[in-house]
Amino acid sequence: MTSKGRRPPPEVLATLPVAVDAMGGDRAPEEIVGGSRDAVEKDEIQVVLVGKPDQLSDIDGLDVVACSEVIAMDEDPAGGVRRKKDSSLVRCAELVRDGRACAMVSAGNTGATMASALLRMGRCRGVVRPCIATPLPRLGGKPAVLVDAGANAECTSAMLVQFAQMGSAFSNERYGIEQPTVGLLSIGEEPTKGTPLVKETHSLLSDGSRGINFIGNVEGRELLQSPADVVVTDGFTGNVALKALEGALRFMFDTVAGVFSIDDATREASGAILPHLLSIASVFDPENTGGAMLLGVNGVCVISHGSSSSLAIRNAIRVAHDLAAGGVVDRIAESISPAD
């Protein structure tokens, strides 16, 4: 599972298309095809759609690589990748591996997306486990990044240190943040708080020798407007916390929308309030963030929200292309110190 083949240099990657899994996501293939067309026509980014030809329509003028299988949203990831060698996800990862695409994008089965990328592209040298970097929007500022947002339910402190290194490289490349600050998610500020894993990781991050700009623990209540540019945690805690945030924000927006429709007075009042709220909501809308990225594999793999619309896919394609052309995988690979 280590590096397969040689990764093309960024200047070559910039000329390659983005491989898009046409079959992945709750709104596939229509919204995926639509977003791909927008990326080609409006952003002038090359795209190669990977899907089952008999299920695709409106693809005139788009490049398509045909496949015969699809890994379902709820299918066992490892088994799906093993059995379905001609699936859209596996073919996308192979296009990147073979130097025929600069990056892959999927809104499909997250576990199977990770497995496809890991098994076909391989890990960057020295990486123990890839992790998922998910943007944490900050009002009025550049997003922070949560690593790991769900790739690894079980982690060691050496893995968390690598997540910090890879997350920092990603934050720098994606958002242009110089020497991103790194915080460790815990249940108090003090280094003595948390699980043995957290305390051990705190000690490793504190020693200053791994190129990490560590600022200490951050707490759950700080995940919005995070004081750290990179928030490090295991994939179980990260996934629970991220979904708790998503759920709370969704609940609040729905609740406020419900209040607006109570009576004539609230409906009228909403006219003055709604535009401001929508502009705030757009900052937190996964449609606009460009998706999460799998860090530590030998190629760019962007994981979009399952509910992605054409707009989300268009954004994800642009982000994926720009990251590949910017050499993000080289940056991430260079950031790694071998696990202790």
Added chain:
Amino acid sequence: MTSKGRRPPPEVLATLPVAVDAMGGDRAPEEIVGGSRDAVEKDEIQVVLVGKPDQLSDIDGLDVVACSEVIAMDEDPAGGVRRKKDSSLVRCAELVRDGRACAMVSAGNTGATMASALLRMGRCRGVVRPCIATPLPRLGGKPAVLVDAGANAECTSAMLVQFAQMGSAFSNERYGIEQPTVGLLSIGEEPTKGTPLVKETHSLLSDGSRGINFIGNVEGRELLQSPADVVVTDGFTGNVALKALEGALRFMFDTVAGVFSIDDATREASGAILPHLLSIASVFDPENTGGAMLLGVNGVCVISHGSSSSLAIRNAIRVAHDLAAGGVVDRIAESISPAD
């Protein structure tokens, strides 16, 4: 650390005062004294304030037990309880142990509150570790309960099963929910998702032999409007998730309040919207929930938010008294099957 002395029966507990830590909390002692006075005068509940007499004012007519020490908000809990035998927290717990109070309430150092209760009251027979039960408000319904909300960063599956049992007994006694449903916090619905601890606990909860009404895994996004009446998790994940929710709700309320004050139009519009939003916000305000409860110790210990006002303290005192008089500790003790 097991049961110390004999717990009075509920009909005797109903006649005893609630011991209130006058020195604990960001707004102590003024708001604590004020809330205690309201409980006595408006709710006709007996209270005994425990504090340093020279720091208390406006205590005419209130019962006071004098102490000479205070465990600070940021003090090491175990060390504080060990060294400060005449602290307000330790004295509160001793009043419950000695059958002179029916319950204790503190808005002070959470760790020291737990340690005082555990060391002075002792555990209920068979309980491996006490846990914190925190209400998860549900709009239009009775609150759910999160166990463990932060007492134990490290847990075993046997502990989590006991949290489910104690949480169910608490949900029934506190909210009158018959056969409360229990969910396990994880990162997907499938029993195969999560850490080894979660998977093992899922298996134990599924076997149906422990009086637990288990409905499967719940995800972070379901913590508001939880489908389960009792959500079980380890204290690290529970604390991170709870604070993530608190942070997101606080952020949203602040953000909406900010929108209201943008210009004249939004200020005027807020008049129609604000009353509705405030009534929703009140459901989620820790001031109104009555506080968290430490389950598994041999007495009622209610932990209030550090920022508690007199209203929060008054609510906590009423809840503490009613729980004690209702025999909640007996219910919790009976719910436990010895750890496997």
